[in-house]
Amino acid sequence: MNDLALIPQRGFDALNVGASTRQNNAICAEGFGNPLLVQEICSEFCIKNGIFGWSADTQKLNMESLEIALNEIAKSKGFPKYSKLKAGPDARKKRQPRQFKDGTSQDKYSAILMAVATIGPKTRTSYDEIRSTLQTMLIPSSMPAKHEITSALVNMSKIAREKIEGEPPIEWVSSEDSLVITDPFLLFYMKWATHHEAPGTQTLFMMEAATTPS
Structure with missing residues (x-):
């Protein structure tokens, strides 16, 4: 064992x-x-x-209560960190909406986190994996350029250091072109939000629509 x-x-x-x-x-x-x-x-x-x-x-x-317990952990432990990363930095100008193949749209921060979650999520995800997954999710005209993707990852790393208490949950390692996620609760939430429609995701979408330029 x-x-x-x-x-x-x-x-x-x-x-x-x-x-x-x-x-x-x-x-x-x-x-x-x-x-x-x-x-x-x-x-x-x-x-x-x-x-x-x-x-x-x-x-x-x-066993039926296990999923309820997992939902509670996702909501209380992972969602607060995820929501700050997904919101991105304070926007100085209106963000470009990225059109998904399913007809929905989100900004590049949401799209990148969704791509990372879809890949695993894993403790280490390469730029090439993120880009490849974004290509499967977005219509071609909405695909961000490399500098847009890496800029968003750098900004999320800064948010992780400056706006989230404790050890930064993520870090963009530019020398390795990789995103490292060290926080198991963030990984857990990303998995749960992607595969189980975790509590808080719809609330976040409504908050973003009301307060953040799309």
Whole structure:
């Protein structure tokens, strides 16, 4: 058994929770290999099942509540960071809308983050991967040039350093033409927002429409 799988096993055993190997594996699969995120998922999963401590009677976990727990973590831990990155810097002029092949439109910051999320998301994503994915998402006339993509990535790195508390969650490494994401909660949110329509995404779209030039 790997070290990550020991986290739910030992934690649930200490609470006398009868968790199955399948449940433990499902939790670890969402954790991006990060112990803190796995612990957070275990804690929120217990809360959603009304488990707050040890009980003499074996306590059970309802798998249907795992998705509710994951939604809560995405909303509370990852969304605040994601929303700041997606908003981009204060706009001095109206941003060019980028038209997606599905008929929707967003600015380049939204488009780039969506591309990164679609690729994985991964801890390290190359410029070529981002560009290739944008080409599959956007109509040709809306495809940003290389300097527009790298400029947005540099700006997001600056936002990560200056506007987000703690260690910067992302960094654009220009010498390697790669975007590095170090924050597991941001990775988790990007995955959840892309594949599960995470809470907060529609709220963010409405906020952007009201306050940010498109």
